[in-house]
Structures are given as structure tokens and as C-alpha cells.
Amino acid sequence: MTSGIRTPRTPRRRLGALTATVAVVAATALAVLSATPAQAASPLRSLAEGKGKYFGTALTDGDLNISGEMAIANTQFDMVTPGNEMKWDTTEPSNGSYNFGPGDQIVNWAQAHNARVRGHNLVWHSQLPNWVSSLPLTQVQGVMESHITTEATHYKGKVYAWDVINEPFNEDGSLRQDVFYKAMGSGYLADAIRTAHTADPNAKLYINDYNIEGENAKSNALYTLAQQMLSQGVPLGGIGLEAHFIEGQLPSSMLANMQRFADLGLDVAITELDDRIQLPTSSATLQQQGNDYATVVNDCLAVTRCVGVSQWGVDDGHSWIPGTFPGYGAATMYDSNYQPKPAYNATVNALSAGGTTTGGTTTTGGTTSAGGTTGGTGGNCHVTYTKNEWAGGFTADVVVANTGTTSVNGWTLGFSFPGDQKVTNGWNATVTQSGNTVKATNVSYDSTIAPGGTVDFGFQGTWTSNDTSPGSFTLNGTACS
Structure with a gap:
């Protein structure tokens, strides 16, 4: 099958809108956490850590004030990706004027909950301030390097990995003709990674993109780029597969694709998982969504260098999907009332089964x-x-x-x-x-x-x-x- 997200995308400006009052949210969250013994006894983070992986989520600074959502996040996840707070339009809205306050809030949450942070992101054609796109091309490289250096230095030692470059490819495998490409050609990719490494040499440095989960023209182009970078000594550390899927439409070549990147010596990560369903849902579509989640988790478990899975957001009520894909929703493991869905149970079962994994082979000793x-x-x-x-x-x-x-x-x-x-x-x-x-x-x-x-x-x-x-x-x- 082909990946289910071959649709022009809009920026994930917010993870979603609140769909319940705070009072109902708080009561529901307490009920969920007390009424789901498996969830309370074996959080996703603990199950994943038992396999040498992580299980993460994405949060915005606004999410930190929603008690029901955070009751789940505080318990279940050991990795967090800031939804918008580290993107260029937030961190440097005008040339040389930086704002790290929103991102710092996410980092503070992570430190308080023994979670790591995935920095997202440093170079992206979207959510880019107009002043950057309007620069004379001769100034773009210096501005890009300065932005990367300043932000990566600010978060040095606090971020486990950076999506240094986000979504650089078109669907046919060509590079986007954004301001960075126009100024520097394809060389901007290696320059960005080298600059980030100089600023924070201990962070794992990724290229992150969507529709690269299976083997296709886009993932083939990324694979070739990764080979070239490694042969040139560029400190590329990993590949992020966003994994924005449609229920029942996961690519059959996902495991093989993940493994080929791992065989280059790169980490791979599922960075923004959700699995949207055409509304209204049914027991069959929810069950298929559960099967999809289990497939993603099992594929990650089968690849030693797959470091973990992150869901994009906590629950259906705060997902970006309904606002971006009309007629679709219910894309996460938790419904709008913070109740776990079949996808949650399937994920728990996948993380609980079998032994440890090594090089794609499951071993128990x-x-x-x-x-x-x-x-x-x-x-x-x-x-x-x-x-x-x-x-x-x-x-x-x-x-x-x-x-x-x-x-x-x-x-x-x-x-x-x-x-x-x-x-x-x-x-x-x-x-x-x-x-x-x-x-x-x-x-x-x-x-x-x-x-x-x-x-x-x-x-x-x-x-x-x-x-x-x-x-x-x-x-x-x-x-x-």
C-alpha cells in the first residue's frame, strides 16, 4: 500500500482545540487514570524503556495548562517535542531578536518529569518569518548559521536530538525551492547539520520528513542524500519519519525502509505519529487503527536503531487533524474525553510482547x-x-x-x-x-x-x-x- 498522507500540508500551528471544560477534563482524567489498571501500572514510557526505546508526545505551551491532557502526559511519556515553541517564527520573529520563553516552558516540564526533549526544528520552509524569506540571497547563509548557533547553544545539554532540517523534499524526491536552497543550493543541508553540531556536539542531529515511511521516490532521495553526507563526514545522526497516516493505509515497506537507514549507521525515529480516520468512526475503523499502531510499534521494536515512537499530541481533542483534513479525526490513542482507545491497548500489547530486540531479530537471552x-x-x-x-x-x-x-x-x-x-x-x-x-x-x-x-x-x-x-x-x- 502507499502512505496515506499524500495531501498538501498546512503548518501544524496548534495541536488542536480544547473540546471539554476544565472541570470535566479534570474529572475525566482522574477517572481514566484510576479506571485503567494496565495504564496506571505499566505506562507506555516504562514499557518502551523496557525495550530500550522511548515513547513520546508533542506538547505546546498552552497544553501545559490543561489538567486532563497533562494528567496523561505526566504519566505516559518520556520524550516531548515542542509543537511550535522552537520553530523560527517563535524563536526569532525579527532579525537578531530571540524569544526562548515558550520553548523553555516545554524543557522545564521535561526536566520535572524525567523526560527528554526533541528539538523541533531549526531549518524549515514553513513557519518561517517573512523577514528571512525577504533577505538578499547573499545574506541567507549567515542568518541561517547564526539562527542555528544561537538556538542550539541556548538549549545545549537540554535537548537529546534536533530536527535540524524539516521537510526538505518534494514528493518526487527533488529538494524544495525554498530560500535556503535558492541561496546555497543543496549545500545548505550539510551546512546546517555541521553548524548545529558545532553548537551542540552531543545532540543527535536529524533530517525529519513525511511520506518517507515506505520505500518511494522521496525516501530514496533522502537515502541517497544520507549516504552522501556520511561519506563526506557530515555528522548526520538520524532520520525522523513523521508517520502521519490514514487508518488502514500504512506502507508495507516501512520496516525494510527503516532498516536500510539503520544499516547506514543512522538512528531512525517515528516522530509525529497519528492515524486519522474518516468520520464518523466505527468499531471496525477503531480496531484497524489499533492494528496500525501495533504495526508501527512492532516495526520500531524490530530495528535496533529505531530509538522510539512519538505521537503528535496527546488526545483527539487537541489533535491538528480535524482542522487540517476536513472529515477526518480521531487520530490518536486517546479520545476527546481522555479515554484510551483500541490503539492504546494495541500499543501496550505490542510493547509488552516478546523479548528484547537486536538487529531486527527478537531474542530472549x-x-x-x-x-x-x-x-x-x-x-x-x-x-x-x-x-x-x-x-x-x-x-x-x-x-x-x-x-x-x-x-x-x-x-x-x-x-x-x-x-x-x-x-x-x-x-x-x-x-x-x-x-x-x-x-x-x-x-x-x-x-x-x-x-x-x-x-x-x-x-x-x-x-x-x-x-x-x-x-x-x-x-x-x-x-x-
Whole structure:
């Protein structure tokens, strides 16, 4: 099947409108949380963390004041994407005048609820102030770099990942002819990512787009771009698949598509999931929506480098769908009264089933090593090292699992290169090298590894004659293999 969102899009200016009074909202939310034992006992965030993933949502600063919506968000999600608060028209409405207050509110919520933040976004043709589009083309690069540097520096250490570039492609795989392309050609893409990396070297840097969930002209063009960037040493870290679907119309090639990006050494993430239904709903369409949600979650679980799933918004009453796609709605896991729908139950079941996942293979114990992945077990830790190599360069993804019964609070992973590799930059950890010895130390947002939990970091490097993967690791001085 083809993806169900081949429709011209309007900016997601707001996630939705309030559809119930605050008094009803508060009462309903309390009823939901007390009347759904599975939800209260096993939040989505806990189930996802048990699989080494996250489960997130999108919030606006206005959502923070809606008690019923936040009762769910506070419990269920461990990643948050600001709906509008970090976009250019909010953060720099006039040249050189910055406004980070709305974004700071989202970050403050995340810090108070032990959630990570996905920065969204730095460069996008939409929600772009007129003053940027009106600039002489000779000034665009300097303004773009200044904007990226200022915003990424402001949130340095507080943001897990950035959608550095948002929706750069047309449906046929060509690049949009926006002001950035007109000024710099396709080179603006690499320049934006390099600029963001300089400002915040520990953040994972993404290209995010829609209608790239399956294999098609658009995702093929992005795949080619990603290959080129990595071969040129551009610190691209991941691909965001927005996943705005129509009920029953998920692309059949989604899993294969996610895996091919992962095989490049990139993270993949489902960043804006919703699954709209033609109204009115029926038991059949709601059940199909549940099947769709389960498919998305299971595909993510099957790809080691799929880091997690984020739903775009919390509930149907605050979704952007009805205002953008007339006749459609009911696109999330929760209805307008904050009641969980079949999609919620299907998601819980998908996250609860099976064992852990490694490289697309589900395992319940032992070590699976394939496709350039080396694993080490022993003590109370397990390390999986996955390498993507090209002539003279490589990227490595490292997943550290806590196999013990107590939390690891603050960690340093140590290993030695068997070859002549040199680390050039890293993300999600501070990576240093002395001779062949490498140490990776946690950054602030991933300092704790819960029992059964994982952390994921990576780095890029160069090599001359030998890029053999390391075979042994220590965690805080104790051997993992």
C-alpha cells in the first residue's frame, strides 16, 4: 500500500482545540487514570524503556495548562517535542531578536518529569518569518548559521536530538525551492547539520520528513542524500519519519525502509505519529487503527536503531487533524474525553510482547551478532557495537545495557581500538581518546541506566589501514566481556 498522507500540508500551528471544560477534563482524567489498571501500572514510557526505546508526545505551551491532557502526559511519556515553541517564527520573529520563553516552558516540564526533549526544528520552509524569506540571497547563509548557533547553544545539554532540517523534499524526491536552497543550493543541508553540531556536539542531529515511511521516490532521495553526507563526514545522526497516516493505509515497506537507514549507521525515529480516520468512526475503523499502531510499534521494536515512537499530541481533542483534513479525526490513542482507545491497548500489547530486540531479530537471552555488530556480555553489562564503514571513515553506534538488578548512576564505558581508528566527534556521550584507548562518559540526560535499561551513544571517526571493531568493554572499570 502507499502512505496515506499524500495531501498538501498546512503548518501544524496548534495541536488542536480544547473540546471539554476544565472541570470535566479534570474529572475525566482522574477517572481514566484510576479506571485503567494496565495504564496506571505499566505506562507506555516504562514499557518502551523496557525495550530500550522511548515513547513520546508533542506538547505546546498552552497544553501545559490543561489538567486532563497533562494528567496523561505526566504519566505516559518520556520524550516531548515542542509543537511550535522552537520553530523560527517563535524563536526569532525579527532579525537578531530571540524569544526562548515558550520553548523553555516545554524543557522545564521535561526536566520535572524525567523526560527528554526533541528539538523541533531549526531549518524549515514553513513557519518561517517573512523577514528571512525577504533577505538578499547573499545574506541567507549567515542568518541561517547564526539562527542555528544561537538556538542550539541556548538549549545545549537540554535537548537529546534536533530536527535540524524539516521537510526538505518534494514528493518526487527533488529538494524544495525554498530560500535556503535558492541561496546555497543543496549545500545548505550539510551546512546546517555541521553548524548545529558545532553548537551542540552531543545532540543527535536529524533530517525529519513525511511520506518517507515506505520505500518511494522521496525516501530514496533522502537515502541517497544520507549516504552522501556520511561519506563526506557530515555528522548526520538520524532520520525522523513523521508517520502521519490514514487508518488502514500504512506502507508495507516501512520496516525494510527503516532498516536500510539503520544499516547506514543512522538512528531512525517515528516522530509525529497519528492515524486519522474518516468520520464518523466505527468499531471496525477503531480496531484497524489499533492494528496500525501495533504495526508501527512492532516495526520500531524490530530495528535496533529505531530509538522510539512519538505521537503528535496527546488526545483527539487537541489533535491538528480535524482542522487540517476536513472529515477526518480521531487520530490518536486517546479520545476527546481522555479515554484510551483500541490503539492504546494495541500499543501496550505490542510493547509488552516478546523479548528484547537486536538487529531486527527478537531474542530472549544470549547475544546476537550480525551485520557488522559485535556484542560483549559479562558482569552486569552488555555492549553492542555497530559499525558503518566507508573508505577512510566510519560511524559507530554503541548500546550499553544494564543486566544487573541495581541502577547505574553515572557511567563511563572504556575500550581499545584494535586498529588505527581516530574518533572525530561523538553524540549522547563525551567521547575522548588517548592512543588506542577510548572512554565515553555520560552526558546529563542519560546518566542513569535502570536495571534492564539501555543507553545509546555514537561517534564518527577516521581510519587508515585497520578498522577492526573492539572486542571487549568495561563499564565503570568492570569488564563487560
